[in-house]
Amino acid sequence: MKAKNGGRRLLTALCCICVLTGAAAAVGKLVPVGRAVGIKLHADGVMVASVETVQTAVGQVSPAEQAGVRPGDVILAVDGDPVDTNDGLQEKVAASGGRALTLRVRRDDGETTLTVTPVQDKGGAYRLGVMIRDGMAGIGTITYVDPETGAYGSLGHGICDGDSGALVPLQEGSLMEAAVAGVTRGQSGAPGALQGEFNLQEDMGTVERNTACGIFGRLFDDRYYRGASALPVASTDEIKPGPCEIWANVEGETVRHYAAEISKVFPAGGEYDRCLLIHVTDPSLLARTGGIVQGMSGSPIVQDGRLVGAVTHVLVGDPTRGYAVQLSRMLEAAKEGGQRAA
Helix, strand or coil: CCEECCCEEEECECCCEECCCHHHHCCCEEEECCCEEEEEEEEEEEEEEEECCEEECCEEECHHHHHCCCCCCEEEEECCEECCCHHHHHHHHHCCCCCCEEEEEEECCEEEEEEECCEECCCCCEECCEEEEEEEEEEEEEEEECCCCCEEEECCCCCECCCCCCECCEEEEEEEEEEEEEEECCECCECCEEEEEEECCCCCEECCEEECCEEEEEECCCCCCCCCCCEEECCHHHCCCEEEEEEEEEEECEEEEEEEEEEEECHHHCECCECEEEEECCHHHHHHHCCCCECCCCCEEEECCEEEEEEEEEECCEEEEEEEEEHHHHHHHHHHCCEECC
């Protein structure tokens, strides 16, 4: 990421490759947004992205693997002391002097306790043999907002760790105003991406839930939807194969309506964030992006005057095609919740 003047920074797209609150779910009409936004998440604990070996003076060993640590585990405490940053965990390991440490770990829907003994690498530093993350940031698109409450939904898919594939456990998160500064066009075998420039000086909303069908929270102000009209949400039986529009922000701060087609509606609403198969047909969008690119996740889909869903994934072999989640599925996820902020 490269810093810009005026407290702005370039931010890469949150992944959309395929190889809220309950208040929003109760309303009849929502405002389709389609604006790019900067998204920051801080994890609840530190997530194990991968388990690695440590090169010691006597060969390669993996203390974490020997202790039963797995990718996707979330380390919550060391010897009873909470940890929620990479630095905090590293300080505990460095201070161990090779003494065994007790880790309290969240795994799936439960917690477990593991005992791991750090080893010294060739440089003399104590290590567990894990790659860890305590948060992430990227650019995505806001799908809808409830104009009465400011409750929004975005992305249409969860924010997951790129190595383990697990949902990032959310402690807190925020949204920042963004503009699209550039595009890497997608092509077969090489998905494209939006590059976003966003304002670091102030947050414009919260991230309160991270679920398999999107992130949800509340906007502080109405800059992204002031004066916009609300649309009814389509039910599953109202969504048909045929023409639709993708509302997307692929240049600057402008949202445009691009022609597309719903190629297939999967039975029973599909699975999580893959409910619909869509095909971009708009010549101007194809010229700009090559089709669906990373960062367009959350772009609303409108058909026959109804809010149908949100773009979620691009097909690696054909960037003109991808998947979408039904809006009704996003609203269910907003109501039921996922990884919630504390």
